Amino acid sequence: MKLGEIKLESLKLMFANVDIDLYLDRIEYYKQDETYRDYLVNMPGAINRCFASIEEKRVLPCKRHEIVGGPMRSLVLRVDMDAPVDDFLDLHRVVYENDRGDYEADISFRREGNTIVLPAIGFGERYVVLYHPTIPRITAATAEDTELPIPDGIAAHIPYFIKGDLFRADEPNEASEARNWYEAAMEAIVSKTEGRSTSVKNIYSQTEGEA
Secondary structure, eight states, X not given: OBHHHHHHHHHHHTTTTSSSOOOGGGHHHHTTSXXXXXXXXXXXXXXXXXXXXXXXXXXXXXXXXXXXXXXXXXXXXXXXXXXXXXXXXXXXXXXXXXXXXXXXXXXXXXXXXXEEEEEOOOTTEEEEEEEEEOOOOOOTTSOTTOBOSSOHHHHTTHXXXXXXXXXXXXXXXXXXXXXXXXXXXXXXXXXXXXXXXXXXXXXXXXXXXXX
């Protein structure tokens, strides 16, 4: 979803558009309208707080970074995740595989801050690091047609967080209800993700059973 679409959906939830519909190509006009102005001015902060909540809950799909083996100059391999990617938040798991078809879905590793310490690997071997990503923060100057790097199924619930955040003082009951909708949606997404991941922790090899 686009940033401006999130803002307009939030306004709709707050019943600011009782008599008219709202359109993305008119959002700059709405920023000057006293009906919507205060809400829109305060939305970037609320949206960034929602991004922080989404990160904390680990609901975004994991991203991957592949490490290819080479000459083995040491028994261990240290990978600073801040160097190869610019959106590293936290580690989910590390997958090992090789050209012989061996595959291990969740190998042991050590952490040194954002550096992962792994057994060294040689040619024909590789690690796939699955990690939880960060979300770039927005400002008041961020273009309204900016596509958020968030799946629509998650982004669709952000307006509930925004309503809960901006309505806390004026409409505490509605704010609480909206926040409950948001939290319930995030819990449901996490439950689905955890349910899918329970079956991936296995080890197999195409060479098993060979003489």
